[in-house]
Every structure is written in C-alpha cells, then in structure tokens.
Amino acid sequence: MRCARLRETTRGFDPLAERVGRGTGPIAFPARGSGRPGRQPHDGSLDIASFRQAVLDWFDAHGRHFPFRGTTNPYLVLVSETLLQQTQISRGGPAWVTFTGQFPTVESLAAASPATVLRAWRGLGYNRRAINLHRTARIVVDELGGVFPRDVAGLERLPGIGPYTARAVASIAYGIPAGAVDTNVRRMLGRVLAGDPAGLKPRILQSAADDLVDPDRPDDWTHALMDIGSTLCRPVRPLCAGCPVESMCRFRAGKDGAAGKGRAAREGRAKPSTASARPARAAGRDFRLTTRWLRGRILDRLREAPGQAWTTFAEPIGDHDGAAVRVSLRAMERDGLLELDGDLPTDPRARLPLG
Numbered sequence: 001m002r003c004a005r006l007r008e009t010t011r012g013f014d015p016l017a018e019r020v021g022r023g024t025g026p027i028a029f030p031a032r033g034s035g036r037p038g039r040q041p042h043d044g045s046l047d048i049a050s051f052r053q054a055v056l057d058w059f060d061a062h063g064r065h066f067p068f069r070g071t072t073n074p075y076l077v078l079v080s081e082t083l084l085q086q087t088q089i090s091r092g093g094p095a096w097v098t099f100t101g102q103f104p105t106v107e108s109l110a111a112a113s114p115a116t117v118l119r120a121w122r123g124l125g126y127n128r129r130a131i132n133l134h135r136t137a138r139i140v141v142d143e144l145g146g147v148f149p150r151d152v153a154g155l156e157r158l159p160g161i162g163p164y165t166a167r168a169v170a171s172i173a174y175g176i177p178a179g180a181v182d183t184n185v186r187r188m189l190g191r192v193l194a195g196d197p198a199g200l201k202p203r204i205l206q207s208a209a210d211d212l213v214d215p216d217r218p219d220d221w222t223h224a225l226m227d228i229g230s231t232l233c234r235p236v237r238p239l240c241a242g243c244p245v246e247s248m249c250r251f252r253a254g255k256d257g258a259a260g261k262g263r264a265a266r267e268g269r270a271k272p273s274t275a276s277a278r279p280a281r282a283a284g285r286d287f288r289l290t291t292r293w294l295r296g297r298i299l300d301r302l303r304e305a306p307g308q309a310w311t312t313f314a315e316p317i318g319d320h321d322g323a324a325v326r327v328s329l330r331a332m333e334r335d336g337l338l339e340l341d342g343d344l345p346t347d348p349r350a351r352l353p354l355g
C-alpha cells in the first residue's frame with residue numbers, strides 16, 4: 001500500500017514524452033484504438049500531487065456557487081448535467097431550481113407524461129434532452145428499483161448519458177475518481193498536458209483526466225476543472241496570470257519557454273468568426289431556414305395546445321413548405337417528441353406524447 005501511495009502522489013505525467021522512466025525509456029504512444037493510452041509510465045514532468053493541490057486550493061478560494069452544487073443525489077446531479085450540456089450556466093441554474101421543484105425525485109419525473117416534461121422544458125432548447133432524461137427516469141424506476149447505476153459503464157447505458165455525463169454523475173454523486181471531460185476541461189487539460197487541445201488524442205486525454213482526479217475529492221475536482229476551464233482557460237485570451245496551474249502549463253510555457261505566449265497572443269487576437277461578423281439580422285434569417293428552428297416552432301405550437309388536443313399543421317411554417325413540415329413531424333415522432341394522428345395526410349395533426 002505504501003508503494004502504491006508513493007507512486008500516486010509523486011509520479012509525474014507527460015503524455016507527449018517520447019522517453020519515460022527516470023527520463024530514459026521511450027513512450028511508444030499507441031495509435032488510435034490500440035493498447036491502453038494514457039497509462040504509460042511518466043517522466044515526472046507534471047507532478048500530479050502539486051497539480052491536484054493547486055487546483056483544489058484555487059477551488060476552495062474561488063469556486064463558483066450554484067444551487068445544484070452541494071447535492072450528491074444522482075438524480076439531481078443528472079438533471080443539472082443534462083441542463084448544462086447546451087444551456088448557459090446563468091440560465092441553467094434557475095432552470096434547475098424550477099425543474100427540480102416540479103419533479104423533485106426520479107419517481108416524480110418517471111410518473112409524469114412526456115407532454116408534461118416537454119412543457120416544463122420550454123425555453124431550454126434541445127428538447128431531446130428532456131425526452132432522454134424522462135426515459136432514463138422510467139428505466140431507473142421501472143427496471144432498476146429506483147436506484148441509479150453506481151458506475152460509469154452502467155450510467156452510460158442510460159438514454160442520453162455519454163462519457164462526460166456519466167463521469168460527472170459518478171464523481172459528484174458517488175465520489176468515483178472519474179475524469180469528466182467537457183469542452184472546457186478538454187481545452188484546459190489539453191493546454192496543460194500538451195500545449196494544445198488538439199495535441200492529444202481523445203482517448204489519451206480521457207485516460208489522463210481519469211488519472212488526474214484527486215481520489216479524496218472527486219466531486220470538488222470535477223467542479224474545479226469546470227470552473228477553471230470556463231472562467232480562466234477561455235478559448236480566446238486565457239487568463240493565465242490568475243490560473244493556479246500556470247507554472248505547470250505547457251501552453252503557457254511553450255516548448256521553448258516562449259511558444260506558449262506566442263500562441264496565447266495569437267489566440268488572444270480579436271478575430272471575429274464569420275458567423276459573429278455577420279449582421280445579426282442576417283444570422284437570424286439564416287437560423288429561420290434551419291430544421292432546428294422549424295422543430296422548435298412545431299413544439300411551441302404543441303405546447304400551447306390545451307391538454308390532449310390535436311394541432312393541425314396545414315400551412316407552411318416560415319420558409320418551410322408543407323413537405324418540409326411533414327418531414328420534421330415524422331422525424332420528431334421518431335425522436336419521441338410528438339404523436340401523429342394516423343399516417344401523414346395532407347393536413348397532419350400532432351400533439352405532445354401522452355404515454
């Protein structure tokens with residue numbers, strides 16, 4: 001046990017090193033899909049104990065407080081992680097309070113109709129998240145005795161739960177040292193370990209993220225990396241001067257001690273994207289041409305319909321003609337977002353699903 005602990009606290013991590021083991025033997029980085037990437041011995045370039053301490057000390061002093069933090073109830077954690085997948089945290093926090101006020105337990109969500117859940121999800125977008133959350137609740141209640149799986153693999157088998165969400169729930173709810181890697185954490189760890197988020201294969205980054213989790217505080221670790229990744233390690237102009245791992249970061253240091261600063265400067269240059277440079281009105285017009293916009297309008301109409309009433313879609317919606325509307329109706333039926341009244345006639349009728 002002592003040896004294991006010693007290795008745990010003093011080993012370094014160098015995912016790009018070609019030579020390892022007291023600075024000698026080469027790491028043969030496995031090609032995609034081979035071996036166990038990220039499990040190679042390390043050469044001490046990143047002291048894991050120091051990295052963990054810097055991250056958690058910063059979190060203790062600067063971590064953000066949200067209404068959904070502090071709970072270890074796997075259902076409540078899953079709701080927060082599902083909400084925050086595509087919703088800004090400023091909206092996600094209040095939305096979590098409202099949603100869990102209406103559905104405080106996994107049993108209450110499972111007992112609701114999909115129509116009720118979709119109405120509660122109004123304004124949050126990406127409505128398949130609501131359907132998957134509801135399906136998961138029913139599986140947990142009907143097939144798993146009301147108990148969520150306590151491991152990453154079991155969580156990943158539930159609808160809508162991918163590698164990130166499974167690890168976030170496992171670490172926050174169960175204290176399992178699993179590294180939850182979302183876009184922000186991928187950018188931060190990629191910069192620290194490789195100097196560039198694109199410098200690590202996804203499987204290697206995931207394995208490294210799993211290895212780096214502080215085994216004594218997996219829940220705080222998950223929150224801490226999310227906070228650093230989103231508030232300091234921003235895509236453009238990262239705030240390296242205030243970052244707790246600045247001295248350990250390859251992006252900041254650069255290979256020769258200057259490249260990182262050069263890269264940071266390049267990334268920090270104000271360079272509007274094509275989309276953001278467009279006049280807002282043109283961008284809004286473009287969005288109205290998308291299937292996503294059309295599906296949102298269809299759902300809005302269904303939400304406004306009272307109770308179990310059918311809504312007829314006889315007219316074009318925006319620039320989408322009747323054929324396009326029917327295609328979206330069929331696709332939304334397949335996704336579980338609505339029910340159709342029979343086969344698709346010229347004037348199709350639909351409603352939110354009741355079952």
Ligand code: SF4
Nearest residue numbers: 233238240243246249
């Ligand atoms: S030092 Fe800069 S680039 Fe490195 S993790 Fe911190 S904020 Fe990101």
